[in-house]
Amino acid sequence: MSTDFRFEIFPLLEALCEHSLTPAGRDRLEQLVIESPEARQLYVRYMQLHGTLTWDAALTDASQLVAFAERAGTQATTRPVRLRRWLVTSLGGLLAGALALLMVLWIGRTPELPSDPVISPNLANHPVLSAPNQNTDTTPLPTVALDVPMSSPTPSVMHPPNPAPAAVVAATVPMDDASVVSRINHLMRAKWSDAHVEPSLMAEDSEWLRRVYLDLLGHIPDSESVDRFLADGRRNKRSLLVQELMNHPDHARNLATIWSNLLVGRTTERPIDRAGLSKFLREQFRQNRPWTETVARLVSAEGDAREVGEANFLLAHLNNQAVPATAVTARIFLCRQVQCTQCHKHPDSSHGGTMSEFWELNSFFQQAEVVENRKYNPLTGRDEIVSRSLIDKPEGGPTHYEDLRGVMNVAYPRFAGQEINPDSTIKRRQELARLITTEGQRELAAALVNRTWAHFFGQGLVNPIDDMGPHSPCAHPELMEALTEAVVASNFDLVRLQKWIVSSQAYHLSSVATAQNASDEPVDGALPLFSRMYLKPLSAEQLFDSLLVATAADRAGASYWEQAEANRQAWLADFYSALENEENADATTFGGTYAQTLMMMNGDLVQRAISNAPGTVLNEIARTNADERTKIRSLSRAALGRDPRNQELVVFQSQLKHRREMPGAEPLGDVFWAYLNSTEFTVNH
Template sequence: MKRTGWLVGVVVAAAGCAASGPLARGPAAASKPVEAPRPVLMRSAEIDARMRAAWKEKGLEPAERVDDAGFFRRVNLDLTGRVPKAEAVDAFLADKAEDKRAKTIDALLASPEYAEHFTNYWDRVLMGRNVRKHVDHAEFRRWLHEQLEKNVGYDVWVRELVSATGLTSAPRMAEQPVNGAANWYLRYMDNPPDLAGTTSRLFLGVRIQCAQCHDHKTEKWTMSDFQGFTASFLRTRAQLFYTDDKDKKGLRAYDVEDLERSPEGRLTRPRRAAKRMDIAEYKSAAPRALDGTDLLSGGSKPRTALAEWITRKDNPWFARAIVNRVWGVMLGRGFSEPVDDLRESNPPAMKDLLDTLASDFVTSGYDLKHLLRLIANAESYQLAARPKGQRGDGALWSYFHMDQLGPDELLDSLVRATGLPREKVERQFTFLFDVDEEDDHDDEFDGTITQALWLMNGKVMQRSIQIAPGSALAQVLSKPGGDEGKIRALYMRTLSRPPTDAETAHWVGFLKPPRPGPPPAGEGADTVRRRYEDLLWVLLNSSEFLFNH
């Protein structure tokens, strides 16, 4: 690359000298601008080669390639957060092109559903499941959706999020622009230590909050490290700007700003949080990053300097943390588990591959779609969920790791499969799937007994299987044809695959059990319709529907 640039410079310089010399004839020709060479990015085949070598070394035989129906459902769930439409499954299965999987990945990443799904994901990760009332959640989600829809570089929007200032909401009479990202600071405005611990954990994969109270003999980070990192957030204030209970339904607008500091490094104005908790040890600490970088030098305000440091290309944690997280989202488990814990005492599997992917992510311009595309096209992502000739925990991803659908994925998949209005289902989900913990940011979901009972017997589930006007079951039964076609249509809506011959035969027998002579009294069309409702209930409550596999 350097030689090419040097040679171009010599040629351009020589051409300029010749044009201006005594032998020049006519006006000098305009030089054509030299385009910067495009960065060479990693390909999925490199992941495949490294995974194959690791499997061979460990004596593991990878699972078979997942069939087309399984892949199509899986990639739709992972990239759009919902099961695909039945007609889309049919079209994909009928497509004979060899590159149809790669084209599907590209199409899903370009779809509006991609931005909506990952808005839901990052909203859960950043805000948790119990958003405070003074946070304008709608403005925050609007800002987050814009970043993902425009595919803004991950480093850019993380930098803006960590250092965001401005109005958190749009008062009726205000002309100032709103910065939805400032609502993330608003969520933590009374607890700077929690903001510091969350920032480090989410964006660096470093859990420093264990050092909030005392040093640990076996861990790297000390109380001094935690206090210096937390001090970066002490010079920020969220001041009430406007409130209108009638127009904003009780929601208030705050103005988030970074304060000037005195020559001694103390706050020039009192901070609300100081009245609610003892932060004396943090006020006396010098704001600094985890590598010791002084965040007061250079003229920047500490929070801005911290955001710049976090997203620097030479930061040893930032790119590795997001690559580990996205790998875990797509493949069920990260290189390190939990995905936000990259400490030295929790070393990652296949560290060289993690480092290579992190370097490639930086080269791509922190392009999240590039990273997702790279992983989705890899062989390890497209393996079946059943191991081949081995048992174990799948630590090296020799088969696909099954995961229960998260609340948002389950909600959207139920809506698509049953045709119920989303708002009716969402009200029930808000009650059952939200949690009480103030700082719950865990994006994993294991489910509870109450939730399982709701899926089996809840009012929404009972309504979803009824043959009511506009329902999925009513639409299926209104189509011409026999039971075999209707059974297939229900399988495609719920499980995103056609039934096997054995399954079809079983359900045909269930719907109209063969028996000699006339049917028993009271058994007729209504009985068959109720059995169709039972069939749909079974499909919606099956593990095959409730899991990503």
């Protein structure tokens, strides 16, 4: 579906549902719907979605939908009724016809629905999996204008291979990195060609170097690494660097940071051992354990939070009858929004979206309980909580819940169509972990692909990242399919998935837009084409860590995880707080706001960085005998990983001339301040 087309029809549909469609708009919509099958389908889906949500958000549960709609004629005061009337009078027969068409499509599930990803059960036909040379390592590497893809002879050479037995299907299908990368490139180019865009030029070494450091390690390269890389003349230096970075301790730390934030948020206000969770994740990522194993351990963890790091995930979410645990588990691991189904049925119920399904998933958490471990404190003379444990009570039977009309219902633990034995002897969370990683395997893999892709490109293949399903258009269904297959076949090897993406042509494109791809602008709501690198604002952690790398303002920590983490957490606390509701989300003042701006201009960390104190990067540069231009260049490389532009040299040197006549701190500190405060420093481009 072309972007322009979507852009024309979506506002019209929205206006229709919002009662704000003009007569001209209505005529245009009618024309589109009559002329184009694509538009017809979109129209039907949109109306069905809207109808389900609106009607259902009223008084009744989804099974009452039809009855309610019939009743509606006599109750002309509520919005849904007005909408319905309006629809009937203005679009009349068209709507009826469309609804009839809908019924046919829904019941028949005809395979030519263009926006349904076609899932082929026949793995052997899959291009990735049937690629030639799959058992050899002499495959010619796909060329990306530069020697970009992995040149190492065996995949995952530095990481221990995934030790757990692979899924039955996957184990029989070998696959090498080069063919996956080549497949990504092929599919990408086909997309660009279809959409009539040309990819941007390849990113310069300095641009790409900063990018890959930020994405893989979570911080910018120090100036030594910049100097070394820019001076390196080897053709395959990019792939060598990727290999090196993936074995850097910060690689696992970066992944642990990202997933800790997803799993329990950033605030430290919740009574959990956040550092313990982070440590568990770091170890899992360092050893590159299969993602299925990590997920299973998080879902089924039992024990004292201080000893069992993974238990802290659910310890954070068992409040309010484990409603948050249910919602967060689905959203983080499966990129699925289930919390809405507490009130209304999902528009496509084949995707699992009814109120009962929400509570069936919730029922897996029914046995989970938080136990407070208390100890007598002789100083206060009281028993005090020293830690909390996650346990499973030996409890069976159904979970009870009230629907919106106050009728009591029961739900038994059931996931992906599999009901489990509700006896008290069965550990439900262990069963859930098993089902997610077996029956739910494809969904788990697709979600991992979407999150990982978005991590590197700033946009997922499906957006919003965590709302996947038939109602969310995918920017590149074939690519999603190929990568999902590959992840399953690799036994959920996250490092290899990262490597494929980082080795693809798209990841090496410049962020500079050209006349041939200016239309590729996903911030405006178009489906992303990835024809250039989109700007990604640095996360709070990336900004903090990058400031330390650039300036050495705070030498503490780099070698001690706990201390470094504690420093960072203290700094982050200024920007994050818990939202006061029962769903455990965070609020932030970070992200290009005044708080961030003022911190960069006047905050302690930046002040220390430009204080010219011994040991700081500024001091190391300022006290050399090099000339002023060289010093400016060193500062530019330290902050931005590139050399200064001519205009910068001219202006800075003239400013420094003024500054030399004035008393005060090291004038070069102001140059450094300017680089650190630039847009370029605060984005990954």
